[in-house]
Amino acid sequence: MNKLKVLITREEIERKVAELADELRRDYQDKYPLLIGALKGSFVFMSDLIRKLDIPVEIDFVRLSSYSAGKEPSDKIKQVHGVKTSIRGRIKGRHVLVIEDIVDSGLTTRFLLDRLGRRKPASLKLCTMFDKPSRRVTEVPIDYRGFTVPDVFVIGYGLDLDEKFRHLPDLCVLEDQE
Ligand code: IMP
Ligand code: MG
Secondary structure (H helix, E strand, O other): OEEEEEEEOHHHHHHHHHHHHHHHHHHHOOOOOEEEEEEOOOHHHHHHHHHHHOOOOEEEEEEEEOOOOOOOOOOOOEEEEOOOOOOOOOOOOOEEEEEEEEEOOOHHHHHHHHHHHOOOOOEEEEEEEEEOHHHOOOOOOOOEEEEEOOOOOEEEOOEOEOOEOOOOOOEEEEEEOO
């Protein structure tokens, strides 16, 4: 049996989103930034963030797949939808802000930043809600960070385990029970 344990409450998350939005508003007020969310996990954070931001932004999404199911990361990353197709041509000269749910090994974020960087944006920054630095295998510069989390598999607030639990409003961990 598994039991859900709350790691970060919805109230803490809400406060943090407001803080990040204040910071981003100051930095991007007159820049009409292009926010690019990495699907699927970032969709909850993205929707909360843009409503708190309250400045004009353009949003888009990319979908990256790391080929793996379950909890293990993989370094075989493939782009399923995004930069090559819908976003192509709209990056050059733009202030691009990548929105991530979590940076874990860093491999998917690194892959995305490298791809976007080649398209000559005016600026390219990263905002992630959760950061798990203990698992990093490649360097990823994080410009805006919500929470640092320990080396546990977290679910909720957009994050899944085999497509389940994304809807949970709190960030949780699954605890094994006897
Ligand atoms: P990466 O290891 O930094 O490349 O992370 C790849 C993706 O794995 C993230 O964008 C998440 O969607 C997912 N992921 C990483 N750690 C967790 C976790 O603790 N819970 C749920 N999903 C995770
Ligand atoms: Mg992700």
